[in-house]
Amino acid sequence: MLKVENLSAGYGKVQVLHGISLEVAAGTLVTLIGSNGAGKTTTLRALSGMIAPTGGRILLGGADIAGMPSHAIAKRGLAHSPEGRRVFPNLSVHDNLTLGGFTRLTGARPRGNMPADLDRMYALFPRLAERRTQFAGTLSGGEQQMLAMARALMLNPDVLLLDEPSMGLAPKLVDEVFATISVLRANRVTMLLVEQFAAAALEVADIGYVLENGRIAAHGPAAALKTDPAVRAAYLGAAH
Numbered sequence: 496m497l498k499v500e501n502l503s504a505g506y507g508k509v510q511v512l513h514g515i516s517l518e519v520a521a522g523t524l525v526t527l528i529g530s531n532g533a534g535k536t537t538t539l540r541a542l543s544g545m546i547a548p549t550g551g552r553i554l555l556g557g558a559d560i561a562g563m564p565s566h567a568i569a570k571r572g573l574a575h576s577p578e579g580r581r582v583f584p585n586l587s588v589h590d591n592l593t594l595g596g597f598t599r600l601t602g603a604r605p606r607g608n609m610p611a612d613l614d615r616m617y618a619l620f621p622r623l624a625e626r627r628t629q630f631a632g633t634l635s636g637g638e639q640q641m642l643a644m645a646r647a648l649m650l651n652p653d654v655l656l657l658d659e660p661s662m663g664l665a666p667k668l669v670d671e672v673f674a675t676i677s678v679l680r681a682n683r684v685t686m687l688l689v690e691q692f693a694a695a696a697l698e699v700a701d702i703g704y705v706l707e708n709g710r711i712a713a714h715g716p717a718a719a720l721k722t723d724p725a726v727r728a729a730y731l732g733a734a735h
């Protein structure tokens with residue numbers, strides 16, 4: 496579904512990604528873990544066209560999307576729930592979700608059944624259903640995170656990129672976010688998940704990649720990475 500080959504990217508003269516390759520097969524959940532500053536967010540930004548890659552290929556369903564503008568990439572079915580949520584604060588929950596599906600109305604994606612999909616989101620995130628008329632800017636952090644995920648899902652994406660959906664949340668809400676990700680995985684939503692909670696991410700994922708200083712240092716079945724002594728020592732801590 497998504498195949499990244501030798502991707503390089505950075506900011507101005509600073510190169511952050513030094514030729515990374517990874518693959519997300521249809522219907523699987525792949526997680527990208529690594530220390531702060533390793534380049535995880537930069538990877539997702541390059542994939543969704545928020546920054547232009549300086550090298551490599553990004554194949555989405557066989558077509559190379561590297562360097563395309565983000566709206567064109569969204570039209571091809573790649574949705575990005577960015578770090579730090581970024582919901583539209585002055586719009587209601589409902590309007591945020593409707594905007595998430597907007598690209599489907601441009602003719603580029605199957606239009607599907609927008610009201611039914613909105614209902615599906617409210618079933619998946621009951622908290623959003625209770626708050627559908629509330630301004631997104633007045634939601635709690637956890638609720639905004641749910642809204643960001645639901646808005647990305649409203650694209651009916653072929654691939655969903657999730658950047659730290661648990662960031663800044665209380666433990667109970669972190670559990671809820673991971674439970675939701677498990678539901679999406681059971682529904683065969685193709686996902687690339689970046690997470691600070693590496694142990695929890697490897698628990699729900701099929702495949703894991705470890706990013707170190709802009710290079711893939713290890714990859715394999717998530718269960719195998721979870722028990723890999725080097726990965727445990729560097730990313731999972733003694734307590735896990």
Ligand SMILES: Nc1ncnc2c1ncn2[C@@H]1O[C@H](COP(=O)(O)OP(=O)(O)OP(=O)(O)O)[C@@H](O)[C@H]1O
Nearest residue numbers: 506509511529530531532533534535536537538691
């Ligand atoms: N807009 C930017 N301009 C310049 N440098 C940036 C920019 N965004 C990120 N960087 C740098 O790129 C490197 C990788 O950052 P990135 O945000 O991809 O890391 P990350 O793996 O997502 O880290 P974290 O776990 O802290 O979110 C860091 O050294 C960071 O300082």
Ligand SMILES: [Mg+2]
Nearest residue numbers: 535536537578
């Ligand atoms: Mg990040």
